[in-house]
Amino acid sequence: MELTxxxxxxxxxxxxxNPSFLYIRIYGERRKLFINRGGENAIGIIAKGKRKRGYIFTDWDNIEKIYTPSQDNEKDRNRKLLLKYQRLARLATHTNNWLRKIAVADPEKSLYENHITTGTVIDGMCISLARIEKYCGSTSMALFRKALKDGKIFSTSRFDFCGYDGTLWCEPDGEGGMKAGFSKEYRDCGNGYYYLLINDKFMIGYDID
Structure with missing residues (x-):
């Protein structure tokens, strides 16, 4: 192919x-292109709200600006995010396979590549249990904490959380540990933002659907 x-x-x-990604400005927004090297060599654009998921890109004529990427900056950011997960996970009094993955994660890989998150814009974002309690109520939070300690299944009904439907839950993971999380979904919808319990005080970003 004639690259010129x-x-x-x-x-x-x-x-x-060159790196396999490139930031551009298109329709007034900063977006990330990537190429699937070693596969079909297809070029895609990361979907809004995601870090690793995207779709085929062909809208070359509407690119307004190219930002030359710095691979070192991307690696440094990934490393800092992983260290944040590891630092918070060390404070956990419960255990599960996800927390064990965090403990042994490769610092040269991203959270997504380490299978810790699905690679979205909420990676590294925390919501405290104290804040959730203000919306779900002290009784629901007390029941959640007791179920987590006793290794029981628990889930609140949906409650208002900053204009979203919030759900707090926990369940045994089948391996002697406990999984727990918080769902922040759009009203009357099964889509939203999903966080996992990383220690006794915080939920942290895991997925967007």
Whole structure:
């Protein structure tokens, strides 16, 4: 392929000496392109609200600006996020397979690559149990904490949380541990933001659906 006849952003990505991602401005927004090297060499754009999931990109004519990426900055950011998860997880008094993954995660890989999160914009974002308690009530929080300690299944009914439907839950993981989390979903909808309990005080970002 003659790289001189294609868009500079595409030429950059198809050059294997460059990183496999590139930030651009399109329709007034900063977005991330990527290339699937080693596969079909398809170029995609990360979907809004995601970090790793995207779709095929072909809208080259509407690119307004190219931002040359820094691979070192991306690695540094990933490393700092992982260290945050590890620091918080060390304070946990419960255990499960997810927490064990955090403890032994590869610092050279992202949270997504370590199978700790699904790679979204809520990676690293925390919600305290104290804040959740203000919305679900002290009784529900007390029942949640007791179920977590006793290794029992528990789930609140949906409650208002900052304009979303909140649900607090925990359950045995089948391996002698306990899984627990908090769902912040759009009203009357099964989609939203999902957090997992990382220690006795905080939920932390895991997935967006």
């Amino acid at each position: 006849n294609i868009h500079p952003a595409e030429a950059y990505l198809r050059n294997e000496q």
